[in-house]
Amino acid sequence: MKRHGLRSVLVFRLRAALAAIGHWARTQLRFPLALLAAGWGVMLDGVRPSSWRRTARAEFRRTLRQAAGGGLVSTLFTAALAGLAMVSQALYWLGLTGLDRLTGGLIVTILLREVTPVLVGLILLGRSGMLSVTELGALATGGQLRSLIGQGIDPFSLLVMTRSLALAVSGFTLGIAFAMGALFVGFLFSSLLGSIQGSLWRFIDEVLTAMTAADYVAIPLKLLFVGFVVGLSSCLTGLEAAPEEDQSVLMPRGFARGILAVMTVNIAFTAIG
Template sequence: MDGEGRAALPWLMLEWLGGPVRRGALVVLSTGAIAAGVVMEALHPANWRRRTLRQELRRSLRQSVAGGFGTVVVTAALVGFGMVHQAVSWLAYAGQEGLTGRILVTVLVREVAPVLVGLILLGRSGTVTVVEFGETKASGQLGVLEVQGLDPFTLLVLPRVVAMAVAGFTLGVIFLAVAVGVGFLTGQLLGATQASFAELLSNLLTATAVADFVLFAVKLVLAGGLVAVVCAITGMSSTRAETPSHLLPRGFVRGLLAILGSSAALSVATA
C-alpha cells in the first residue's frame, strides 16, 4: 500500500464505523419528528373534515385490524396454552394460586402482549406500508400530490399512523382476552385448576394497578404508531433502484428495534 492509501485508511475506517451510526441517528430523529407532527396534526379538527383523509383512515383501519385479527387470535391461543395454562397449573400445584394474577400482569400484560401485537402489526401491515410508500415514491406520485397542492404527510402518513395506533390497542385487548380465556379453558379441561373463571379474572384484575392498565395501553398505541412511522420513513426514503426485496428487510429490522426499544424504555421508566 502506497503512502496515499495509508493516509486514506483512517478516513475509510471512520466512514465504516460512523456511517451506520449516522444513518441510525437520522432514522431516530426522523421518527421522532414525524411522530411529533402526527400528534400535532391529529389534534387539529380541521384535518379530519377532509373526506379523503377519513377514507384513508377507514381503509387503513380495515387493513390493520382485519389483516391482523386472525394472526392475533392464533398467537394469543398459543400463548394462552403455553404460558397462561402453565402459570395457572404450576401455581395451583404449589398452592400459590393467589400469585397467578400478579405473575400474569407482570409477564403477559406488561411485556409479552404489547411486543407480540407490535410484531404482528409489523409483519401484516408494516410491510404493506413499506411497499405502498416505496411504490408511491418511485412512481413520482409524491411530486404529483405536491403539484396539486396536497400535503403527502397529511394525506398519507397521518391516517396510516393513527389507524395502526388504534389497531394496536384494539388487537392488544383481543390478544389478552383470548390468551387468558384459552389458558383457563386448557387448565379446566386438563384438571390443572379447580378455580372458576370469575375467580381467575378477579385475581387478575385485583393484581392489576392503574399504572399497569395505562402502561399496557401506552405500549400498544406506541407500538402500532411507531411501526407505521418507521415503515413510512423506509418506503418514502427509498430510491428508484431499490426494490421491495431491499426495503422489506430494512423496514422489518427498523420496526423490530422500534418495538423492542420503546417497550424496554417504558418498562424501565415505570419499574
C-alpha cells in the same frame, strides 16, 4: 518545511478519520431522529382539524379496517396459542408447587405487560406495516409521491399521519383482544386439565386485582405506542426509498426497523414502569 508537510498530512488524516466517524454516527442516528421528528409531526397534524379532510378520513378508515379488522383472526389465533402455552402452563406449575396466589401477578407481569405488546406489534408489522413499506415504497420510486405533491396533496398528512394513528388504534384494539383471548383459552385449557378450580370470573378477578393503577395506564399506552411506531417506521421506510431500490431492499429494512421500534418501545415502558 518537512515538519510542516508532516503536520498537514496528520491534520488531513485526523480530519478524514473524524469525518468517517461523523458519517457513521449520522447514518446510525438519521432514522431514529427522523422517527422522532415525524412522530412529533403526526401529533401536531393529528390535532389540526384541517388535516382531517375526507380523503384523510377515508385513508384512516381503510387502514383501520385492514389492520384491526383484518388482523383480528390472526391475533385471536396467536392469543389462543399463547393461552395454551403460557397461561395454562403457569396455572399448572404454580398449582403444582402451591404458589397459586402468585398467578395473577405473574400473568399481569409476563402476559399483559411484556408478551402482548410484542406479539401484537409483530402481527401489526407483518400484516400492515410491511404493506405500508411496499405501497409507499412503490409511490416513492414510481414518482407518484411527487405527483401527489404537485396536486397540492401532502403525503405526510394523507398517508403517514393517517396510517400511524390507525395502527396505534389497531394496536390497542388487537392488544385487548389478544389479552382476553389468551386469558380465556388459558383458563379453559387449565379447567379441562383440572389444574384450576373456580369460575372464569374469579380467575379474571384475580388477574385484575394483581394489576396496579399504573398498569391501567401503562398497558394501553404501550399498545398504542407499539402500533404507532410500527406505522411510523414502516411509512418512513417506504417514503425514503431511493429510485434504484426495490422491494428486496425495502422489505428487510422495513422489517428490521419495525422490530427494533417495537422492542425499543417495550423496553422503554418497562424501564419507566
